Amino acid sequence: MPNNDSRTDVILNSIAEGVITVDKEFKITFINEAAEKLTGFKREQVIGQFCKGVFKSEFCLSNCPIAQVLKNGNSIFDLDTSINCVNTQSIPIRLNAAVLKDENNIPTGGVITFRDISLFKQVEDIIKAESQFHGIVGKNKAMKEIYQLIMEISDSDAHVLITGETGTGKELIANAIQATSKRKNEKFVKINCSVIPHNLLASELFGHAKGSFTDAKSDRIGRFELANNGTIFLDEIGEMTLQMQTQILRVIQEGTFERLGESITRKTDVRIIAATNINLEEAISEGKFRRDLFYRLSVLPIELPPLRKRKDDIPLLIDYFIKKFGFVYKKNIEGIEDKALDLLVNWQWSGNVRELENSIEYAIIKSKNEKNLTVQNLPVRIREKASFVKINGKSSNHIEQNSVNLIELLNTHKWNKTKVAEVLGVDRSTLWRRLKSLGIE
DSSP states (O other), rough: OOHHHHHHHHHHHHSSSSSEETTTTTBBBEEHHHHHHHHOOOOOHTTBBBHHHHHHHHHHOOOOOOOHHHOOOOOEEEEEEEEEEEOOOOOEEEEEEEEEEOSSEEEEEEEEEEEEEHHHHHHHHHHHOOSBTBBBBBOOOHHHHHHHHHHHHTTOOOOEEOOOOSSSSSHHHHHHHHTTTTTTOEEEEEEEEETHHHHHHHHHEEOOOSSSSSSSSSSSEHHHHTTTTSSEETTTTTGHHHHHHHHHHHHHHHEEEOOOOOOEEEEOEEEEEEESSSSSHHOOOOOOTTTHHHHHHEEEEEEOGGGGGOOGHHHHHHHHHHHHHHHHOOOOOOOEOHHHHHHHHHHTTTTTHHHHHHHHHHHHHHHOOOOOOOGGGOOOHHHHHHTTOOOOOOOHHHHHHHHHHHHHHHHEEEEEEEHHHHHHHHHHHHHHHHHHTTTTT
């Protein structure tokens, strides 16, 4: 039966991220297969060698992540840096670092996990080239007013509440606020409050002491402590319980908190950017959100318009997503045909920019050797809606073609008019009137 070390090696070699471990003298003790592939170094070349002597990376000379975590015990997450490969070529990476401990909880070294973000960086360059404001694509009047507001509040430390439907780009706005703020060179910590179970959110935000609950094997720093002197982005804040809202209110009012299982009061100086797709005023009236917290957070409110109210930005966004996903999937797509563009501009986009992005990604993947995206490349739900267009003032040929399209759609759904009406996003009576006007019984 394999021992624990061999089982661990198998597990570490099965993951896509590079993994490197070092002892307390910073000599390499393990390198997994993904790290070998990314760097070009073989384990027999590097085991027992000083880490900085092998990789000679920019962080080796001044700010070694392993040295940092061994010194203060706090793990490092999502650090963007670079690492040198066997051919001396440098590749951009995003790494995490943590302390390794033995069975007695005594530090024995450190571990870094990392992934190649070369493609991400190249896509980021496209974003910078195409965006109008800090990675945001859009020239609509409402968006320009938001850009102007962000610049006007750049000298302020006041908290910000971003509201808007799902997929409107609230995190992009938060990024822009941070990038233009006085705290732009400090830490920017993000957390989505809706994806973490309520019973774990307090530990995630405020940290915990060893033994405070079953799985608390060691002390852990929380996000508010990590963001000290910087900014924290609380996405989906409307999903918080009232109890958690009370703790957030205390941080805002007093700048203090305690880790779970600890009586020591700690201080933090953070700017909060919060976001939600929930109508918080309705949540207040329903007793689901604290009125005082709402007022504290919404010192600087920003409301993002849905995509259906900024249709003039849709061609810009389509062009940007074509370039982005054309690059990612190595497709030489130059643009989009007028019929397909017209369909997309007139789509309601309940999922907003995120839905448009996913639709263009689908179209790029589905495309073959086309120079421009066509209607046939678009998602089925959008193609089906193409069968149901306004015919007022159109020629008889146009009416005849729409009759054919609608009959095809009815045949697809076995003449279930209720289902066809659902697909088209209209009520059954509207569909019946349209069928009658086309002479379809």
